[in-house]
Amino acid sequence: MEHNMILENELIEDDCHIKCKRYLISLFGESAAEYFLSPSSCSKEIPSWFSQLKDDMKDHTSAVTLWDAMRQRSALILQESNTEPSMEITNEIVRRVTDWKTLKKQDHLMHLAGVKYMFRRAQRNQAISALLLHHNPLFDYMINNGLN
Structure with a gap:
């Protein structure tokens, strides 16, 4: 089975x-x-900086020295990334924020247009219903059943 x-x-x-x-x-x-x-x-290539790091250590490679060297490299990368952003990057960020605000405003305006459309359709349907009821009144059951 x-x-x-x-x-x-x-x-x-x-x-x-x-x-x-x-x-x-x-x-x-x-x-x-x-x-x-x-x-x-x-194949996964070993980064060149890691190969260089191991070559520099030669036979003194241990987990502690390797960890310290990698920590120092990470600290150096973080220091470099904390520098002031270039004017080009700043302008790109401003442009994206402006584009986002514009899109958000357009989305809101489209939503409002949809709400206005639904409101006008509801008013139209209400007017049609009132017109139909005026020309075709509802049947009064009380009169035909002799309850009056």
Whole structure:
């Protein structure tokens, strides 16, 4: 029983894989589909600064010295990143904030336009209902049942 379920699951997975592959091929072509479907075989390179650090330590490599050297490098990177931003970066930030405020204002105006439209439609529907009721009054059940 359990063996049958395993085989059935494998068949479902294979079918799903084939369908996904066909779909990717139809979207991107054969080579791009293979790129997405094949497992990544890229080798992870050791950063050059780390290789240099290990070479400088030579045989004195220990966890403590390695940790201290990496901590010093991190502190140096943080110091460099805490410098004043360039005028170009500042202008880009100002531009993005301005764009965001403009988009926010446009969104609000579109929302208001939608609310106004709904209000006008409600008023129109109310006027149509009043007109229909005026020309076609509701049937009075009390009169026809002789209760008056």
